[in-house]
Amino acid sequence: MATQSAIGQSITRGEGPNKVTGKSVYTADVSLPGMLWGKILRSPYPYARIVSIDKSKAEVLPGVYAVVTGQDIPETKIGRRMVDMPILAQGVVRFVGEKVAAVAAESRDICDEALLLIEVEYEELDAVFDAENAMDPSAPNLHPDMESYKGLPQPPSGIRNTFAHMTWEKGDIEQGFKDSDLIFEHSFNAQLMHQAYIEPHACLVDASPSAEGGHVNIWANNKDPYMLRDQVSLAWDVPTESIVLHPTAIGGDFGGKGSFMDVPLCYYLSKHSGRPVKIVMDYIQELMAGNPRHPAVMTIKTGVMKDGTIVARQARAVFDSGAYGAFKPRVYLGGADHLCGVYKMPHAKIDSYTVYTNNVPRGHMRSPAKPQVVFAVESHMDMIAQELGMDAYAFRLKNVMREGDASPIGHHWAQIKASETLEAAAKAANVGQPLPANTGIGMAMTDLVQGTGQFAAKIGLTEDGNPELHMAFWDTGTGSHTVLRQMVAEELTLDTADVQIVLETTANMPFSAGSGGSRVTLSAGKAVVAAAVNLREKLVEAASPLLDAPEEQVSLQNGLLIAAGRSVTVAEVVAATGTETLTGEAHQTPDAPDLTSFCTQIAEVYVDPETGEITVNKIISAHDIGAILNPLNHQGQVEGGLIQGLGYALMEELELEDGHISTLSFGDYKIPTSADVPPMETILVQGDAGPAPYESKGIGESSNIPVAGAIANAVFDAVGVRITDLPVTADKVLAGLRAKKSV
Secondary structure (H helix, E strand, O other): OOOOOOOOOOOOOOOHHHHHOOOOOEHHHOOOOOOEEEEEEEOOOOOEEEEEEEOHHHHOOOOEEEEEEOOOOOOOEEOOOOEOEEOOOOOEEOOOOOEEEEEEEOOHHHHHHHHHHOEEEEEEOOOOOOHHHHOOOOOOOOOOOHHHOEOOOOOOOOOOOEEEEEEEEEOOHHHHHHHOOEEEEEEEEEOOEOOOOOOOOEEEEEOOOOOHHHOEEEEEOOOOHHHHHHHHHHHHOOOHHHEEEEOOEOOOOOOOOOOOOOHHHHHHHHHHHOOOEEEEOOHHHHHHHOOOEOOEEEEEEEEEOOOOOEEEEEEEEEEEEEOOOOOOOOOOOHHHHHOOOOEOOOEEEEEEEEEEOOOOOOOOOOOOOHHHHHHHHHHHHHHHHHHHOOOHHHHHHHHEOOOOOEOOOOOEOEOOOHHHHHHHHHHHOOOOOOOOOOEEEEEEEEEEOOOOOOEEEEEEEOOOOOEEEEEOOOOOOOOHHHHHHHHHHHHHOOOHHHOEEEEOOOOOOOOOOOOOOOOHHHHHHHHHHHHHHHHHHHHHHHHHHHHOOOHHHOEEEOOEEEEOOEEEEHHHHHHHHOOOOOOEEEEEOOOOOOEOEEEEEEEEEEEOOOOOOEEEEEEEEEEEEOEOOOHHHHHHHHHHHHHHHHHHHHOOOOOEEOOEEOOOOOOOOOOOOHHHOOOEEEEEEEOOOOOEHHHEOOOOOOOOOOHHHHHHHHHHHHHOOOOOEOOOOHHHHHHHHHHHHHO
16 A cells, blocks of 8 residues: 555556557447447538438338438427537538438448438528628528527627627727827638547437336447536437436547537437437548537737837637537637737727638637637737837736736736746747747747536445545546546545546436536546545544544554554455445535636747748747646646647648538548657746645646747748748748748
């Protein structure tokens, strides 16, 4: 048994061996007796009226058990918050890939054959693919019934195809511009990006008469099982207590595994066929009809004094939501409120618009909206510094928030360590030192507020005295379960290896909010620690008579209950008391923290002046942190985020033309490989106590945010070419170099 603390140890992931040996069970691996396969017929048009559907030939194909269209099901809509998406198209399709019909059959091959037999006649309609064009009063009204949708922000925006308009402001923006010596305005574009998890969406639903327990049993690679349960319940008017989500391994998330995807339709196929049905998307379908990151058009206008003091900033962002808003857990994108950055200013105003178009619907991705807006803000900061003749580092240092400053939109955070991360990164990067030709450095900054949510935890004991942590939310690949095991070990003074995870169904545990928003360490962690403390107290109470000592004299040390020189093992306490009463439980919702954490990144790049090719020589990432619970896992989150940010900055883009995505494989949709990863240096700036257990802070969503801004600024520093639309590719840089030569 351990004598050292479990917290602060680099514990390898508990689920790792099963994953690398093929023992982990993913949704696609689950099979049930009598199971059918389901497949979906999708729209080939971005916007069209469905004139007719003839499914008669498919229905008589041997091996087919169900063929359904929008005409067969109630006109039911679904959504995580904004309830605007039909389960199957109801008379109109709004994007290429929208679900038009579905089949359930004995094999995938029979499904494919049946889909070919469904005859659909469409009447194409005038589509709109650009979000700003969609806001024009003359644009086609894609959702005439929008104001009837549940979850629509009130009052409605009143702008064509715009279902969310958010405004944040402080001071008097017009007066701020009047008070400024100089005003600068720039516009930026951020691209459409997929989460690129290795495992596509999959689900298995058994709503048949013979389903286990008489329940609707669901297996899905979804990180938010209780919310998925509630969405299926609302869509089909099934009591939540009749729906059971079963745990499976999840092959990556990055924000994209929170949506319901095909589960409601799979339920209907199972109900209609009387058999369990499984649907597994292939990657063509995933890239065509998943829930990728929002592209955005952003304009930022800043008023400054001649000495570089920021006086006022007005920012506008238009986010292309695609055909529906249903995949988002929030109707608007919270990261849009970062459009003024981490800088102090007396006057600020931000307007964010979320707009329907005839493109694939968007969802959430790691740090929703923040990589887009931070790219714009940090590029804008460098452009202002250049116009002022100031060093970009000095300009930031002059304006960055410090302890006691309000944020641009009026938030008052504790423990502001922004300047500390900026100075630490600059020192490590030798900012100000000469660089070789065509080599440059660029910097970018961000902050991140941790999310919170309701979580439940239960800790029982085996007969040999080892704890079992019972939970009903899945580890999406972040290592969160390992960190939670460490917390149990810490409170019960055991080795982390002694603590096992038992993943429960939603029927066996109270509600938990699921992963996302960097909230697991904080919110689930607090529930786990509280449950462990509850169990420890029960162990002390049970050991007291065995040790013939009052409870206040009994302590738990290295897995032993000790008092007055005597000791008993946990296993002996279990043997004397039984496992039923020795259970620790907690169900908590922590308050939102009053602090944020900061990150500064500096990239050094070399640009080939003949080709525009960009080589990233190194990236430095400085983070203000609390206590580190697991250094190995912590560093993995930092480096993984950096690499994902690198893809966003340099190569990743779902290419759209008239609503059709052309990058429908990982041969076309490029993500970083090991050959693309530069040397990375992480600097940890010790902050004050964090809000999570043991004074820690979440780290999972900050390191991917500033990378694109830092690289774009470094490219300009290297060769004087300013790229304002992502990704920063060699062809764009080369075009800029040629344009410079022609002047």
